[in-house]
Amino acid sequence: MVLRFFSLSISSSKSKRLTTNNYFFTTTTTTPPFKFLLRYLSTAAQLPLQSQSNNNFNSTPSIVPLTRSLLSPRPCPCPFLPLNNNTTFGSLRPTSRCFTTTDQSHHRDSINYDVVIVGAGPAGLSAAIRLKQLCRQNDVDLSVCVVEKGAQLGAHIISGNVFEPRALDELLPQWKQEEVPISVPVSSDKFWLLTRDRAFSLPSPFDNKGNYVISLSQLVRWLGIKAEELGVEIYPGFAASEILYDSNRKVVGIATNDMGVAKDGSKRETFQRGVELKGRITLLAEGCRGSLSQKIMGDYNLREKVQAQHQTYALGIKEVWEIDESKHTPGSVLHTIGWPLDHKTYGGSFLYHMKDRQVSVGLVVALDYHNPYLNPYEEFQKLKHHPAIKRLLEGGTVIQYGARTLNEGGLQSIPYPVFPGGALIGCSAGFLNVPKIKGTHTAMKSGMLAAEATYGALHEGTSMEIYWEKLNKSWIWDELYRARNFRPAFKYGLIPGLAFSALEHYILRGRSPLTLKHGKPDHGATEAASLHSPIQYAKPDGMLSFDVPTSLYRSNTNHVHDQPAHLRLRDPAIPKLVNLPHYAGPESRYCPARVYEYVQDDKGQPELHINAQNCLHCKACDIKDPKQNIEWTVPEGGGGPGYLVM
Numbered sequence: 142m143v144l145r146f147f148s149l150s151i152s153s154s155k156s157k158r159l160t161t162n163n164y165f166f167t168t169t170t171t172t173p174p175f176k177f178l179l180r181y182l183s184t185a186a187q188l189p190l191q192s193q194s195n196n197n198f199n200s201t202p203s204i205v206p207l208t209r210s211l212l213s214p215r216p217c218p219c220p221f222l223p224l225n226n227n228t229t230f231g232s233l234r235p236t237s238r239c240f241t242t243t244d245q246s247h248h249r250d251s252i253n254y255d256v257v258i259v260g261a262g263p264a265g266l267s268a269a270i271r272l273k274q275l276c277r278q279n280d281v282d283l284s285v286c287v288v289e290k291g292a293q294l295g296a297h298i299i300s301g302n303v304f305e306p307r308a309l310d311e312l313l314p315q316w317k318q319e320e321v322p323i324s325v326p327v328s329s330d331k332f333w334l335l336t337r338d339r340a341f342s343l344p345s346p347f348d349n350k351g352n353y354v355i356s357l358s359q360l361v362r363w364l365g366i367k368a369e370e371l372g373v374e375i376y377p378g379f380a381a382s383e384i385l386y387d388s389n390r391k392v393v394g395i396a397t398n399d400m401g402v403a404k405d406g407s408k409r410e411t412f413q414r415g416v417e418l419k420g421r422i423t424l425l426a427e428g429c430r431g432s433l434s435q436k437i438m439g440d441y442n443l444r445e446k447v448q449a450q451h452q453t454y455a456l457g458i459k460e461v462w463e464i465d466e467s468k469h470t471p472g473s474v475l476h477t478i479g480w481p482l483d484h485k486t487y488g489g490s491f492l493y494h495m496k497d498r499q500v501s502v503g504l505v506v507a508l509d510y511h512n513p514y515l516n517p518y519e520e521f522q523k524l525k526h527h528p529a530i531k532r533l534l535e536g537g538t539v540i541q542y543g544a545r546t547l548n549e550g551g552l553q554s555i556p557y558p559v560f561p562g563g564a565l566i567g568c569s570a571g572f573l574n575v576p577k578i579k580g581t582h583t584a585m586k587s588g589m590l591a592a593e594a595t596y597g598a599l600h601e602g603t604s605m606e607i608y609w610e611k612l613n614k615s616w617i618w619d620e621l622y623r624a625r626n627f628r629p630a631f632k633y634g635l636i637p638g639l640a641f642s643a644l645e646h647y648i649l650r651g652r653s654p655l656t657l658k659h660g661k662p663d664h665g666a667t668e669a670a671s672l673h674s675p676i677q678y679a680k681p682d683g684m685l686s687f688d689v690p691t692s693l694y695r696s697n698t699n700h701v702h703d704q705p706a707h708l709r710l711r712d713p714a715i716p717k718l719v720n721l722p723h724y725a726g727p728e729s730r731y732c733p734a735r736v737y738e739y740v741q742d743d744k745g746q747p748e749l750h751i752n753a754q755n756c757l758h759c760k761a762c763d764i765k766d767p768k769q770n771i772e773w774t775v776p777e778g779g780g781g782p783g784y785l786v787m
Contacts, residue, residue, distance in 0.1 A: 248414070249396060249414050249415055249416055249417050250414070250416050250417065251416070251417040251419060252286075252416060252417065252418055252419065253419045253420075254284045254285065254286040254374075254394075254418065254419065254420045254421075255283040255284045255285065255420065255421050255422070255599055256269075256272060256283060256284070256285045256286070256420050256421065256422045256423075256424065256595055256599070257286050257288070257394050257395060257418045257419070257420030257422075257423045257424070258285065258286065258287045258288070258423075258424045258426055259287075259288055259381045259395055259423070259424070259425050259426060259427055259431075259433060260287075260288075260289060260425070260426035260427045260428060260431070260567070260569070261287050261288075261289035261291070261294050261361065261365060261375055261377065261426075262298055262361060262426055262428055262567060262568075262584070263357070263360070263361065263364065263567065263581050263584045263585045263588070264426040264566045264567025264568070264569070264584040264585060264587055264588035265287055265289075265424065265426030265566070265567065265588060266287065266361065266364040266365060266367075266368050266373075266588070267308065267312055267364070267584075267585040267586075267588035267589050267592075268424055268426065268566055268588035268589065268591050268592040268595075269285050269287050269368045269371075269373040269375075269588075269592070270312060270313070270364070270367055270368050270371060270373070270592075271312060271588065271589040271592035271593065272285055272592040272595060272596055273285060273368070273371035273372055273373055274371065275592065275593065275596045276372075276596070277371070279600070281596075281600055283596070283599060283600070284374070285372070285373045285374065286373075286374045286375075286376065286418055286420070287368070287373060287374070287375045287376070288376050288379050288381055288395070288397065288418060289375065289376065289377040289378070289379070290377075290378075290379065290380035290381070290775055290778050290779075290780075290781065291377055291378070291779070291781060291782075291783075292377060292378050292779040292780075292781075292783060293362075293377050293378075293783075294361055294362045294365040294375070294377055295357075295358035295359065295361040295362045295365075295784060295785070296358070296377070296781070296782065296783050296784055297428075297758055297781055297782060297784065298357050298358040298361045298784060298787065299357070299358065299457075299459060299543040299544070299545045299782075299784055299787040300357040300457075300545075300580075300581060300787070301357075301457075301459070301491050301493060301501060301503065301578065302354070302355050302356070302357040302493075302501075302581060303327060303347075303349055303352050303353070303354055303355075303474055303493060303578070303579065304323065304352060304353045304354075304355045304357070304360070304579075304581055304582070305351075305352050305577075305579055305581070305582040306323070306351075306352070306353065306582070307582050307586075307616070308581075308582045308583070308585035308586040308589065309323075309582075309585065311586070311589065312585065312589060313367065321360075321363055322355060322356060322359040322360055322362075322363055323353045323355050323360065324353070324496060325353055325354045325355070325471050325472050325494075325495055325496050326351075326352070326353055326354075326472050327349040327350065327351075327352045327353065327354060327472050327474050328470065328471065328472030328473055328494075329470070329472070329473045329474065330345045330347055330348075330349045330350075330474045331345060331473075331474065331475045331476070332344065332345040332346065332347070332475075332476050332477070332478075333475065333476070333477045333478075333529070334477070334478055334479045335477045335478070335479040335480040335481075335490075335527060335529070336479060336480050337480055337527075338527070338528055339528075340477070340527075340528075340529040345476075346576060346642075346643075346646050346647075347474075347476065347576075347577060347578070349474055354471075354472055354474065354493045354494060354495050354501075355495075356461075356495065356786045356787060357581060357787070358784045358785060358786065358787045359785075359786065377779075378778045378779040379397045379416070379778040379779075380397055380398050380775035380776065380777065380778040380780075381395040381396070381397055381418075381427075381433060381775065382395075382396060382397060382398035382415065382432075382774065382775045383395060383396040383398070383415075383433075384433055384436060384437065384440075385417060385419060389561075390440075390561065391561040391562040392423050392437070392560060392561060392562030392563050393419050393420070393423070393562055394417060394418050394419035394420045394423055395417075395418055395423060395433065396415050396416065396417045396418070397415040397416050397418070397778060398415050398775060398776075398777065398778065399412065399413065399414055399415045400412065400413040400415070400777055400778070401413055402704055402705060402777075403703050403704065403705075404703055404704060404705055404706075406705065409703065420563075421562075421599055422562065422563055422564075422595045422598060422599060422605070423562055423563035424563055424564055424565075424566055424588075424591055424595065425437065425563065425564070425565050425566065425569045426566045426567045426569055426584075426588065427568075427569050428545075428567065428568045428569065429454065429545065429546050429547050429548050429568045429569075429571075429760060430452075430454070430546055430760040430763055430764060430773070431568075431569045432763075432773060432774055432775060434565055434569040434570075437560055437563075437565065438556050438565075440560075441560045441561070443556035443557045443558070443560065443565075444554075444556045444557075446556070446557040447555075447556065447557045449553065449554055449555055449556050449557075450550065450553045450554050450658060450659050451550070451554065451659065451662045452548055452550040452554045452571055453507070453508075453509060453548075453549045453550045453554065453628065453659050453662075453663060454507075454508045454546045454547065454548060454549060454550075454663055454764050455487075455488065455505045455506060455507045455508055455546065455547050455549050456505070456506050456508055456517050456544060456545075456546050456547075456731070456733065456759065456761050457503055457504070457505045457544065457545055457546070457547055458503055458504050458505075458506075458517060458518060458521045458543075458544045458733050459501060459502070459503035459542070459543055459544065459787060460501075460502055460503065460539050460540075460541065460542050460692075460695075461495075461499055461500070461501050461502075461539070461540045461541045461786050461787065462499065462500045462501075462502060462534055462537045462538065462539055462540065463497075463498050463499055463500075463537055463538045463540055464498055464499075464500050464533060464534060464536070464537035465498070465536050465537065466498055468532075468533050469494055469498045469500070470494050471494050471495070471496055472494060473492075473493070473494040474491075474492075474493055474494075475491065475492040475493075476489060476490070476491050476578065477489055477490045477491075477492075478635065478639075479635065480524075480527065481504075481520050481523040481524050481527075482506065482520060483512075484634050484635040484636065485510075485511060485634055485635075486506065486507065486510045486511075486512075486515065487506075487507035487509070487510075487628070487631040487632075487635075487638070488504065488505050488506040488507050489504075489505055490502070490503065490504045490505070490524050490530075491503050491505070491578070492530065492533070495786075499540065499786065500533070500534075500537070502524075502525065502530070502534070503521070504517070504520060504521040504524050505547070505578075506520060507549065507631075507663075508546070508663040508666075508731075508761065508764055508765050509632070509660060509661065509662075509663045509666040510666065510667075511666055511667065511668045511673075512668065512673045512676070513667050513668065513669075513670050513673065513724040513725050513727040513730070513767075514670065514673055514674070514675045514676045514725060514730065515676060515730065515731075516676065516678060516730040516731070517730075517731060517733060517761075518544075518689065518692075518730075518733045519676075519678040519730075522678070522679075522681060522685075522686035522687065523678065523679070523686070525685045525686055526679075526685055526686065531685060534685055535684070535685070539687070539695055540695070540786060541695050541696065541697075541784065541785060541786055541787055542692040542693070542695040542696045543696050543757060543782055543784055543787045544733040544734070544757050544759045544761075545757070545758075545759045545760075546759050546760045546761055546764060547568070547573055547580065548568055548571035548572075548573045548580070549573065549575050549628050550571055550628070550659060551571075551573070551574075551575055551621055551624060551625050551627070551628055552618075552621040552622055552624070552625040552656075553625060553629070553656065553657075553658065553659060554571055554659070555570055555571055555572070555621070556570060556571075557609065558570045558587075558591075558608060558609060558612065559605050559606055559608055559609055563605070564591050564594070564595075564605055564608050566584070566587045566588045566591045567580075567584035567585075567587055567588060568580060568584055570587065572584055572586075572587050572617055572621065574620050574621060574624050575624060575627050575628045576624045576627040576642065576646065577620075577624070583617045583620065583621075586615065586616070586617050587612065587617060590608055590611040590612060590615060590617075591608050593607075593608075593611065594606075594607045594608035594611060595608075622651065623650065623651025623652075624651065625651070625656055625657075626641070626642075626645050626651075626653055626655070626656065626657045627642050627645065627646075628659075629657035629658060629659050629660070630642050630645070630657060632659070632660040663764050663765055664764065664765055664766055664767055664768070664769055665767075667724060667727060667765070667767045669723055669724065670723065670724050670725035675725075689733075689734065689735040690735075693734055693735075693755055693757075696734075696757060696782045696783070696784070697782055697783030697784070697785070698734070698754075698755065698756070698757060698781060698782045698783070699754075699780060699781075699783065700753065700754040700756065700776055700777070700780035700781065701776075701777050701780060702754055704776060704777055706751055706753040707753055707756070707773070707774045707775060707776035708736065708751050708753050708756065708762065708771060708772075708773060708774075709771070709772045709774060710749075710751075710770055710771060710772075711769075711770050711771075711772060712768075712770055715768050715770045716728070716739075716748075716749035716770070717746075717747065717748060717749070719767070719768055720749075720766075720767060720768070720770075721739060721747060721749075723767075724767050726739050726749075727765070727766075727767065728749070728762060728765075728766060728771070731761050731762070731765045732759075732761060732762055733757065733759060733761065734755040734756060734757045734759070735752065735755055736751060736752050736753065736755045736756050736762070737749060737750075737751060737752075737762070738750050738752065753776070756776070756781065757781070757782050758773075758781045758782065760773050
């Protein structure tokens, strides 16, 4: 279907206006390049392409493997083409975009840009937009490429989300006059303390007046269009798997992973070598616990450079429901703490009324929990049976399911974000405001500040260090400074944490002379199974609570089965020798997708089996494994969840 669509689209030498999945684009064909494009798509694309004729971002879009980028009008042909060495196309600056290749199959094609951005989330797209805005304002041409591992924009984006538009107001001041998927203002803001069967109202500290209930995956798709209108090149379905360095250990770009590699490492018939995307500046916007970002922080000791503490994390699990219209109140926002979690485990739930009778419901569990028998997925299923939640969801239908980790370290855990050749932006660095339960606005702002520093470095000869200075002078820093003690206060338990955070919020207003430190790293907080009793969870009823396979189906998760596992054990013996006997195999519980399970081998002995095709890319395993034995790496581009309204 993919090949047939593209062959029809480009069969004529004339330009054509096409519509697919909310994206408009024009194609002008040149036979040789597009023959290669068809060959590339035949090996890389995994999902069927479905057209959609309307431009309504608030409807549920089709899943497609590519956005308009690969066929958009450009000053050059498609970048993934084997062209002659040192060929340059259409830039005002001769070195702006250069394509090189070789006939030797073991070499990778190389494409040069001024700026390469890894990750098409709020931070990455905001950086791209701001950079192109500065180029237009100053009549400068800088080439900008954004590479995204999801099959389409928004496919891997999941968040609550009560959106604070502060950064968007600065980036695109006229956004309210456009058809943007931000249309449900917060109408009420409640905060409850839950016990097993009761809910007690507390003063709401969130101050959501002027904010909106949105789908972040839909907003990202809209930001992608705004970026492309400015000339940004966006390539979804390509996973950045490797950092490229020069001889001086300066970052000079990234490489995408090879496609068509079998589980045993052999090359399938569909094999395609990865591509090197080289940039004068590389911005990493991978989101929480990005694999390349983690490597960069280690290589350059970025935490140590500013004496930052370790990052702390939480796992967020979410469903979108469609409920009865009589129960639906657009813009209603509810947050809870307490049950179903015990008083030593930090976390809480959220319930947001979107438009079209849709409701987002979720549970966030801090990953520094102690009990290895705790199962975040099952705690979420339990939550939905609380009388106050149950009455709202009964009779409804689940539309989508997903999960993702989030940064909770705050100001204390922010690393130095600048490295030779680039910078960390958004949740790759960790700018989430924990008491607000918001990170989109700070991620966007960090991307904008990094874009301004990048423009100065490339056009005016200033240093990227300015990005760090801009962050320290920005409202991001002011927010995070005032919020810095909220999360670490809860290491003492629920009641002390509530008392201290109330004092900090209402009395001291973030001006405490003390800065609390975090406790143990999340993986180190896991205690031996012998200190705890197993938790018995009820079987799912199929109406409010569901088993993992049912939820996975709703996440649209898909991976090519015949590929090397992207979840790697540093020491294959540790699960059997350490995790199972000492911690009762916690990986079988902290993963919200049942990727890890212990099965009997041929000798009747337990061994860890990894169902990598189930992976939601949440990164919980990379964080919570007691011995840090699991390494999360990127699978083939285009694999993973296919979120539409998350």
